[in-house]
Amino acid sequence: MADLTGKRIVVGMTGGVAAYKTAELVRRMMDEGATVDVVMTEAATKFITPVTMQALSGRPVFVDPWDPRVPNNMAHIDLSRGADAILVVPASTNFMARVAHGFADDLLATLCVARACPLLMVPAMNREMWGNPATQRNAAQLRADGIVLLGPVDGDQACGEVGSGRMMEPHDVLQELIAFFQPKPLQGVRVLITAGPTAEPIDPVRVLTNVSSGKMGYAIARAAREAGADVTLVSGPTALATPRGVLRIDAHSARDMMSAVMGETPRADVFIAVAAVADWRVAEASAQKIKKTAGEPPTLSFVQNPDILATVAALPGGPYCVGFAAETEHLDQHATEKRQRKGIPLLVGNLAQDALGADDTTLILYDDQGRHPLPRQSKLAAARELIAQVARRLPAGRVPTLAARPAPGSPSAVPSAPPSPLSLP
Template sequence: MTLRQRRILIGVTGGIAAYKICELVRRLRDLDAEVRVVMTEGATHFVTPTTFQALSGQPVRVSLWDEAGEAAMGHIELAKWAERILVAPASADTIARLAHGFANDLLSTVVLATAAPVYVAPAMNQQMWANLAVQANVGTLRTRGVQVLGPADGDQACGDIGSGRMLEPHELRDILVASFGGQRLRGRRVVVSAGPTYEDIDPVRFIGNRSSGRMGFAVAAAARDAGADVTLVAGPVALPTPQGVRRVDVRSAREMHDAVLAAANGADIYVGAAAVGDYRPAGAAAHKLKKTDGEPLRLELTENPDIIAALAASPTHPFLVGFAAETRDVEAYAREKLARKGLDMIAANDVGGGRGFEVADNALHLFWADGDVALPSAPKTALAHQLMAHVADRYLATHGPRP
């Protein structure tokens, strides 16, 4: 992969994770990218501008009041020069200022003045990340089209453990690479299903599963970054819709079946990332079921329609990517499902021991008829971009570019 002649501006803010951006700049330069760095005053307490100047080969800007840099409106020049802007690490303070449109330092001014896609990689204490004010500011940025990368879960410099770690440099690099190669699916229609399905027992209770929908939503965003026209069919989850993605909300497996088949009519690619319930109650009670004084409650279950099998039965079906969430014999079950359902590719993951569901990270093993590749554990946002890169490879190998 290469980023030859691609122009990337990195905004470094005050946080201990700033030291990791040295590696990111080096990795981007190794791919022949042109990199410029803007630092906040706080960032200079963690890494010196001289370090970034040596790694990038370009002068580093810190102050909006740099007479030499601003003699020709340098902040506007930087905003126009950049093809991508990544703020990393993005502190809680910087996220707040970007969300509220402040322009009181060089970095915030450049972000306001640019037409380039903007990415932020949050890095902060887990309690700060969970704070409602921070989450509201992050939500504001997302609604404005800013792409929020991570954060990941794990050990933190303060000694806490939880969500708030900045994504690793290689993960940020891969997302930036994918964003440029991301127009490989321009003009293609992609349908993604995500989240769980709920099957009602009565007006109060239901049968469901632990899917959070994060992986499917990340896949939809990655497909959008790949230039595709994306429809996301979502089960009952509390996640914001990725900017630029068409969303259809459903609740039950039968609703998802109908919505996917309608959306996939004429589509080029379908990615079935939803955790669809295999069974539903044969009949939902009209009123809340009461306790039976110690007597067992027996539910009769009936099988739900198989969405991806229904698509595969059509002679004009899209390129089909299935998911296999297993707790044992992952490869064997995935290969069997790939063949039995006539899929073009399957993404298998081990969900035993608390993995896969209700967590920010995941790992996948992709299989197709004559090959496979393992994608190691990474935040779902980064993993989704890697998955869609492989989907694009396989799809274009068999279908070729659009005439």
């Protein structure tokens, strides 16, 4: 099922050259199953036409607050009723100021004031406009009022300048919107995750590694962040993009990963060891390239790498630990033995030949009560289900932030200066 299936989103467009990105965003939202109603300001129609947005959304576009297509002439009321969210993209300096001060002088502004649903804004403006003290005061007021601001980001701007104020790219806005609607069972919890392979040097040009793509670990990092967690990802070499809002630390070898993990563990409430860490490394890696000769190939001696998961699990008062086991045979036996050997409460097992490099997977959870298979599904869907399981299993009182976590939608759930744009209004 697409991530926005059953959601009705009102997309508000204000005047700005970034309006062209909204056209792409609307199309991608529909690909994810959303129903999209577009409302434009008069200024927005100077940059892109209502005809274009109607063609992309497949629904009437609204500009006039007195639109006769609405039987009761109350578009500002009717459009927000039944909507799951209003997303203003791009949000101009002027529009942010108007909403911050409660102006209701056109259809979109009135809709925002009269809304009965969450409001998200995606700012887009010149760097000087974004940095202006008045704009920053307005942004702070919007956040204090429970309005979610997504961005802006740094980059090239239409005026030729470079700096903060650029609108987020459509795929990033879409990912943030999807994340906004995900449950937040780990709000405020600090999660440390390892992902990907490690690479153990043989000489300056050769390594011992494995075929792990990192997809599962990256999906879990995204799912944990969607669930409200503060996520740090220690990653081996991969070609994957870092999930939005996740702090990534690159590690090359098993010892690099061990060092990074141990540096982050004191701040972690949960540790999820997904990385395919090499069990061995070459005892004496050559400082120079080993040359091919006509005789016998070189003989390599190996030593065992540190066991990252077992080390973290043995820490007094350490984080709640989740391990992974990718096996090629006898999965139940090997996974059960590994969980007991590592001394961890939860281990996730799968068959390597069915999962490595693939976009979907079948996970089996092992704990003191036995085995709990999950259906075959995309790695992101499996990651979300795993994160939900971890949230339910965290011991009461082990993570202080859980007891203090405000209920979604409560005023205390909205920070005055949020570290993440995903806090529910």
